[in-house]
Amino acid sequence: GTPLEWHDQHPVYDDWAEAKQPDLEAIDLPTLLCATFSDQGVHNPGAFKAFLRIGSHQKWLYTHRRLKWDAYYSSEVQELTCEFFDCFVKGESDNGFASRPPVRLEVRASRDEIVKVREEEAWPLPGTRYDRFYLDPGSEALVSSPPSGAGEASYDARRGRAVFRHAFDTDTEITGHMVLRLFVEVRGGGSGGPPPDDGVLCAVLDKCDASGRRVPFYGSVGNKNDGVSRGFARVAAREVDEARSTPWLPFLPLRQEQRLSSGEVAEVCMEIYPSSTLFRAGESLELTLAGHEIRPSPPFRKDVSVNRGLHVIHASA
Numbered sequence: 001g002t003p004l005e006w007h008d009q010h011p012v013y014d015d016w017a018e019a020k021q022p023d024l025e026a027i028d029l030p031t032l033l034c035a036t037f038s039d040q041g042v043h044n045p046g047a048f049k050a051f052l053r054i055g056s057h058q059k060w061l062y063t064h065r066r067l068k069w070d071a072y073y074s075s076e077v078q079e080l081t082c083e084f085f086d087c088f089v090k091g092e093s094d095n096g097f098a099s100r101p102p103v104r105l106e107v108r109a110s111r112d113e114i115v116k117v118r119e120e121e122a123w124p125l126p127g128t129r130y131d132r133f134y135l136d137p138g139s140e141a142l143v144s145s146p147p148s149g150a151g152e153a154s155y156d157a158r159r160g161r162a163v164f165r166h167a168f169d170t171d172t173e174i175t176g177h178m179v180l181r182l183f184v185e186v187r188g189g190g191s192g193g194p195p196p197d198d199g200v201l202c203a204v205l206d207k208c209d210a211s212g213r214r215v216p217f218y219g220s221v222g223n224k225n226d227g228v229s230r231g232f233a234r235v236a237a238r239e240v241d242e243a244r245s246t247p248w249l250p251f252l253p254l255r256q257e258q259r260l261s262s263g264e265v266a267e268v269c270m271e272i273y274p275s276s277t278l279f280r281a282g283e284s285l286e287l288t289l290a291g292h293e294i295r296p297s298p299p300f301r302k303d304v305s306v307n308r309g310l311h312v313i314h315a316s317a
Contacts, residue, residue, distance in 0.1 A: 032060045043068065060103070063104060108278070123176075137162075155311055158308060175277075180287075184266050185260075186310070199311055202302060204229075208284040223295075230273060231272040238268045
């Protein structure tokens, strides 16, 4: 089958899927990765995970948030690639490439505003501070302290959505990986059918300006009106391999399905794909949850056919 058919043919991570996984840790050759913040849900997560796993001690990461082919074939990237090959293939080791910092970071405030381009010594960035925000269904906000009480937010699993916002009071750069932990219940199915035992959740992170208007960014396949980042999770595929996870990047083995029982509240850990964005004072981060693709990343589409009834997001377990 084609890549677009693989999911239906192999709904869990089986021997067929495992045979397609390269041993990235065995790569010991110099590596230059062009990693896009724009190609959310397509090349974006794989590029950053590959950089983390590749075993070579000589590896470089070039990040950007342009349209991916515009960046990849730009004169700047072509010159960088030539310097890389001159150094490691032609043997021109004195051209300075080998001593350059490992990460070229591009920070954007919007689709059209690059705030800064700087060099970093590692990915994730050294000194990253990981802050926690909590979903407060009562105020529809992302808050810095756990909300009191056991609130919940719900939406129609096929057509609805829930939105949470956080306004920044100081200029804040968000660069790197994020994790969304949700306490999810799937309630009611209607039509007299059996209660739903699974659910698919889609998430989008947006930036809003001080007036509350959404700020656009470049996305995949020519999208010029994308958000900051996104994520996707299936409740029955929520098992986390803690030994292979970090606090900022969960590893979901998908070796088995864990169906929900009626009334069960499950903890779902969702990877939010890497990005680099400046939020100025007065601007907001907006999280949207839904049971449908809020902003698709063609050509791959998420299968949300299991969704029915209500998705209920609990403030706590």
